Amino acid sequence: MSDLIKAVVLGIVEGLTEFLPVSSTGHLILVNEFIDFTGSFAKTFDIVIQLGAILSVIVYFWRKLFPFGSSKTPIEKAETWDIWKKTVVGVLPALVLGATLGKHIEEYLFNPVTVALALLIGGIALIFIERRKTQGGITSIAQLSYTIAFLIGLIQCLALIPGTSRSAATIIGAMLLGANRVVAAEFSFFLAIPTLFAASAYSLLKTGFDLNIAQIQLLVIGFIVSFLVAWLVIAGFMKFISKRDFKLFGYYRILLGAFVLIYFFVIK
Numbered sequence: 001m002s003d004l005i006k007a008v009v010l011g012i013v014e015g016l017t018e019f020l021p022v023s024s025t026g027h028l029i030l031v032n033e034f035i036d037f038t039g040s041f042a043k044t045f046d047i048v049i050q051l052g053a054i055l056s057v058i059v060y061f062w063r064k065l066f067p068f069g070s071s072k073t074p075i076e077k078a079e080t081w082d083i084w085k086k087t088v089v090g091v092l093p094a095l096v097l098g099a100t101l102g103k104h105i106e107e108y109l110f111n112p113v114t115v116a117l118a119l120l121i122g123g124i125a126l127i128f129i130e131r132r133k134t135q136g137g138i139t140s141i142a143q144l145s146y147t148i149a150f151l152i153g154l155i156q157c158l159a160l161i162p163g164t165s166r167s168a169a170t171i172i173g174a175m176l177l178g179a180n181r182v183v184a185a186e187f188s189f190f191l192a193i194p195t196l197f198a199a200s201a202y203s204l205l206k207t208g209f210d211l212n213i214a215q216i217q218l219l220v221i222g223f224i225v226s227f228l229v230a231w232l233v234i235a236g237f238m239k240f241i242s243k244r245d246f247k248l249f250g251y252y253r254i255l256l257g258a259f260v261l262i263y264f265f266v267i268k
Contacts, residue, residue, distance in 0.1 A: 003218055006037050011049050011222040015229025018053040018196075019189060020237060021126060021168030021249045026115045026256060029162075030263070041215055047200045048219045052226035054196050057189050059227075060234045065190070079142060083190060089146050090153035090187070091194045097157045098199060105160050112264035116257045118163030123253030125172050130245040138179040141187060148177050149187070156191060163257075166192065171246070181241045189234065 013031050017024035028046065032038065037045075058065060067080040138144060144152075155173030159166035167188045174184035211219070 001035055003214070004221065006035050007045070007218040007222040008225055009035060010037065010045065011052070011225030012229050014046075014049040014053055014222075015056070015226045015231075016233055018050065018226075018230055019057070019167050019192065019234055021122070021165050021171050021246060022253055022256070023115070023119055023122070023163050023165035023168070025162045025165075026119055026260065029112070029115060030260065033263075033268075041211070044204065044211070045219060045222055047203045049222040049226040050196055051200050052223035053230040054193055054200070056227050056230035056234060057193055060231055061186075061189065065193075083141050086141065086144055086146060086149040086187075087190045087194060090149040090156070090191050091198075093150070093153040093157050094160075094195050095198055098160060099202075101160065105162075110162050112260055114161060115163030116260040116264075118161050118165075119253045119257030119260065122164055122168045122172070123250040123257065126168065126246045126250030126253065129172060129175050130247045130250070136175055136178040136180045136183070138177075138183055140183060141190075144179065144183070144187065148174075148179075151177055152187065153191065156195070163260075165253075166195065168249075168253075181245065182238070185238065185241055 010028070010031065013027050014024060017027045032042070064080060064083065067077050067084070072080070138148075152170055152173045155176075156166060156170045158164050158169045167185075170188035170191055171181075171184045174187055175181065179187065
């Protein structure tokens with residue numbers, strides 16, 4: 001398989017899985033097993049395509065996230081600033097724990113067993129939550145208190161464990177704390193912007209930018225593919241959860257977790 005095809009495949013996988021509650025890390029681990037894309041450049045590539053996915057969130061939610069412009073009323077601008085302030089509060093726990101524990105987690109937990117167990121537990125949690133008879137009473141970001149935003153941020157830290165899925169952790173946390181599906185998903189997207197940007201910037205500083213022309217071309221291709229696919233996924237996901245629940249993703253996580261265990265301990 002050529003490097004160009006690998007770049008496209010990984011961009012598609014990142015775009016498809018980064019914001020769905022299915023674990024992009026788990027998928028990338030599996031895909032890398034089959035396409036043999038490893039080394040220092042592979043780490044840089046994974047970071048750059050993640051930035052493409054982040055950009056898709058900003059573009060899709062631009063109206064809600066951009067606090068300036070004459071087309072917005074003072075009330076709308078205040079609502080936008082409220083989103084950003086709650087997002088900052090929510091991201092603080094991940095920044096602190098990621099900086100202090102990230103290296104140790106990567107050293108000891110980045111393995112198939114951890115990924116599989118996290119996928120299974122997260123899948124069961126999604127199904128359990130959706131079987132509740134009542135849905136959350138928080139129907140807008142404005143109704144989220146700063147305390148709840150912070151608690152969602154704490155729960156997001158579970159995503160430091162590979163296979164958990166950042167979006168699954170925040171969505172499950174938000175729903176447990178009273179948010180409905182749409183609010184839980186939206187706040188998960190908003191938290192992704194500073195969380196993933198900070199993680200990507202930190203990782204890029206560690207890996208460096210010593211790249212040749214061919215590698216830069218692959219990064220550009222992966223970035224664009226990831227951005228486009230993620231934008232389509234976000235649009236489809238928001239429409240999906242307005243009418244459907246998260247059980248499908250829970251079942252999928254359980255199947256994927258089982259496959260990871262079977263592949264690494266039986267087939268491989």
